Structure formats: C-alpha cells, structure tokens
Amino acid sequence: MNSKQRWMGGVVLLGGGVLLAALLLKGKEEIYQNELRTSDLAAQVEQKKPVADGGMVQLQPLTVDVETEKRLLEEQRRAREKAVAEQEARAAEFLAMQQQAEAEAARKAAEEYAALNALRSGAQQSSDNIPPELVEDEKAKQKRLADEKLLAEKKLQQQTAQQQRTDADKKIAEEKRKAQVEAEKQLAAKQATEKKAAEEKAKHETELKRKAEAEKQLAAKKALEAKKKEQAERELEAKKKAEAKKKAEAEKARDLLENGDKQWMVQVALAANEANADALASKLRAKGYKVTKSPTSKGVRIMVGPAKDRDIADATRKKITADESLGMKSAWVIDWVPLDKR
Template identity: 65%
Template sequence: MNNKQRWMGGVVLLSGGVLLTALLLKGTDEIHQNKLHAPDTVEANPKNTNSNTSGLTVDVETEKRLLEAQRQTREKSVAEQEARAAEFLAMQQQAEADAARKAAEEYAELNARRSAQQSSDNIPPELIEDDAVKQKRIAEEKLAAQKKIDQQKVVQQKAEQAKQDVARKTAEAEKRVAEEKRITAEKRIAEEKRQAEQKQKAERLAAEQKVTEKQAADAKRKADEQLKAETKRKEDAKKKAEAEKARDLLEHGDKQWMVQVALAANEANADAVASKLKAKGYQVTKSPTSKGIRIMVGPSKDRDTADNARKKITADASLGMKSAWVIDWVPLNKR
C-alpha cells in the first residue's frame, strides 16, 4: 500500500513537471517567434521606401504604433502563459496535499487495524506516539471537552433564563392586554347601554310627539270640518232665504215686462248695443249677471205691450237683433 501511494505521488509530480515545462517552452517559443517577426517588419519598410518612386516617406508614427501593438500583444501572451502555469502549479500543489492527506489517513487506518502482536516497522516514525504524550493529549482533550460542555451548560442556562424572562414578560403583557380589553369592553357595553337608553327615550318622545301632533291634527281637522259645515249651513240658509225672497217677489211683487235683446260679454259691448237702441228712441236697461251683461228694452206694463216692442225691434234691420224675447223682470231695488 505504501509503495503504491509513493508511486502515485511520483507520477503526479512527474506529469505536473512535464506539463509545466511544456507550457514554459511554448511561451518561450512564442516570444522568440515574435522577436523574429519584428525585424522583418522593420526591414520591409526600407525596401518599400526604396521602391517607392514617388518619393513618399515612411510614416514613423504609424510604425511606432504597430511596434507598440506587437509589444503589447507579446506581453499579453506571456502574461496568459504565466497565469496558466501558476494555475497548474496550484493544482499540482493541491493534488500533492490531497495525496499526502490520503496517505496519512490510510496509515492511521492501518495502525488501527493492526493488533498489539504485529510489528510496527512499516509505520512511519512520525506517526508513533509516546504513551505519556498520548495520555497527556487525551487528558487535554478531555479537559477541553469538559470545558466546552461547561460552556454549553452556561450558554444553555442563560438561554433558559432568557426564555423564562421572555415568557414572564409575555405573560405580563398578555395579562395587561387582557385587562385593557376587559376595561375597554366594559366601557363599550356601558356606552352601548347609554346610547340604547337615549335611543329609547328619543323614540318614546318622538312617539308621544307624534301622538300629540296627530291629536292636534285631528282636532284641527274636526274644527275645520265643523267650520266648513257651519259655513255651508249658513250659505245654504242664505241662498234658501234669497231664493224664497225672489220667489215671493216674482209671485207677489210688482212685475215688469222687459224685452231682452242681447247678453254682452263685457261693458263695452253692452254700451255699443245700448247706444243703437237709444238712437232709435228705446228705453234701455243694463243688468249684470253671472254670464254677462243683460241688455233690455222697457219696462212695459203688460206682456202684450212688451211683445209688440219685441216684434218692432226684430223687424228693424238696422238693429240686427233677431233673437229678442220677452221676460218678466223685477228691479234690483225691489228684490
């Protein structure tokens, strides 16, 4: 097992050295090629200058920029080669470290499996540990472990204490919040009760006021009805008395016979008709009615005289009154 591991480590180192050498050789060759091409470029310019029959000169600044660009390209290439070489070297060192660590682990595992009777010649000297050193190391490890346990206990006790403090503060906060909620609920219930009482009182007052207003409205309506009934009764009695008086005048009073010739809609029309009749020598009387102004000729003592006057009026074409008729009429001052 040990020879195999040593052989693998040698192979890794050898392959790494070969690859690193190849990279360095490649970078050196590229640098050499760049150096070889640079003089050719410089030498080509004089030839072109000599062959130019027009007498044009070489642009020195352009050549300088070209050379600077080539130099930067070479430096960049060398830097990349060096970076790759450094990366490979780091990979090689990591591989060597991994190989050494794995070899040490395998040695330790091999020692653990070997019994007390087997020889320890193949175990590297650096892995052999003295009993006293081992006991000391074990004691130190136990002490460190106990110290770590004690520290964990202290941390756990502090965490438990903090947890208890948080629980206590949380309980106090919850108790305080519950008390505030209880007080708020009591205040809310009291306020709702007060508002309900005020609402009931307002509704009761509104109902009483509504009843009072209804009673007042009923009383007013009854009074109005009684007043209307009384007024109507008085008006009916007055109309009845007037009707009886008119009837009595018609039946027992002094009657006068009149010839009604027209019923004018207004005073102007009535005056126009009256003027025509007066121009013919007739006695004209005007009497206002609910339907207009009545125009009459007369009065006459009897119906026959009135009828003769009617015929005369209707026969007069200049008057144009074909609808005259005889009526019995009582003057207003005798009604």
C-alpha cells in the first residue's frame, strides 16, 4: 500500500511539473509575440519619418498621430502586464494544487505509517497476520527516507530554479518595458523638438517677410514723399515764376502809364458778363461814341475813347452822364495804354 501511494504521489508531481512547464512556455511565447508586435509598430513609426536632402529631418504628416501611437503602446504594455500576471496567477494556482496534492499524499502516508505502527505495537496480533508489503526492515526504511529526502531536495532545487527563471523572465520583461517606455519618451521628445524647430523657422520666416514688407512700404512712402516734395517745389517755382512775370508785366504797365505815350479813356460801366457788355456798347455806339471793351477779373469794362487830352476825355464824360437816355451816372476818366503798347 505504501509503495502504491508513493507511486501515485510521484505521478501527481510529474503531471503538475509538466503542466506548469507548459504554462510557463506558453506565457513566454505570448510575451515574445507581444514584443514582436511592439517592435514592428516602433519600426513602422520610424519608417514614417522621412529624411530630406542634407540630412535634416523634416516634419511630415504621420498616418497615426503621436497620441494614437502612445495610446496603442500603452494598451500593448497593459496587455503584456495582464498576460504576465495571468501566467503568474495560473502558475501559482497549479503550484498550490501541486503542494496540496503533495500534502494529501504525505497525509495519507502518515496515516498508513500510523496504522502500520499500531499493527506492530499490538501484542495481540501475530506477525503472520501482517501483510508482507507492510513489513519493512530498518535498512529499507532508511533507504526510503533518504530517497524521499533526496526527492524533496531535488524538487526544492527545481522549484528554486523555476522561480529564478521566472524572476529572470520578469526582470527581462520589465527591462524591455522600461526600454520601450524610454524609446517612446525619446520619440515624443524628438517630435516635440522637431515641431518646435519648425515653428521657430516659420516664425522667423514670417518675421523676415514682415520686415521686408515694412521696408518696402517705407521705401514706397519715402519715394511718394520725395515725389510730393519735388512736385511742391516745382509748383512753388512755377508760382514764383508766374508772380515774377506778373510783377514784371505790372512794372512794365506802370512804366508805360507813367513814362509812355498816355491816352485817356472814359470808363462808363463794368458789365457782369459779355452779353450785358454788348448791350451797353450798342447803346453808346448808337449815340456815336467809340466804344472799347476790356475783360477784367471782376467783369467786362466798357470804355469810350481814347482821347489824347484829359480835358477832352472829361468833356466826353460829362456829356455821357448828362444823357439821361444812357443812364450812366458813374463814368470817370482813366489813364489808358493800348494793349499793343503794353
């Protein structure tokens, strides 16, 4: 009976070890597959960054934006951690089941030993009634105990080695996860640096363009001011020339009046327009007077004459003002210089 229990316990241990090894191998395979997918995703992200001529990295629109990449990587990390945790939980569960089976086998063996000792201690029982398989000499007992101790030590060593391998795998997985997180941080920092550099470049170009436009506008303004100044100078020069000419003509007319061949005219009216001037001139001509019209800035001047003597001109003025049919009461004598002598 004792050999049968030991055989069953060995079978349970062997089956539990095989199942535990299969679960650990499956967990490693899942972790390896997740790492491969993560590596492929990182490679795709790297391939999406084109390099322009000259070795300068330029920003290009990515198929998946940075936030989506981060979210996918975070989900994969969580999936890996969950898979590892599930594998560890299953390993712990099977380890507990194995320990329970071992404890159960040990309990049953202890019960059998107790029964065997009870049978041996009973003086009323004959040794002929004890089954041969329960008879165990001291040498066989020591050998069995040594074998069980060796088996327990071997099992402990296997469990320790398995735990060490599990810890090593967890450490490797954690290091890979940390490396991937660091790579993600570096990628995000690089993209942020590139984005900032592009923004600075765009800002610098905009500032240069604004300065060029301002300089262009300033040059145009200066050119317009220079043109206006030149135009004003030309107008001022023309005005000065016109005033000088007008002054010269006035001086010439005054000199002719004062020193030239003077004549006398009788100014009888200042018509507002040419039609009124013609009407007044017709009345005077009808009376036999010689009429001269002279346009001025204030109207058309109507004059009778000329006469070479002032007294003759004054006599003509009196005659015109005395003629009530003409109605010209405000005539007066003026010096006159013909246009061809001015």
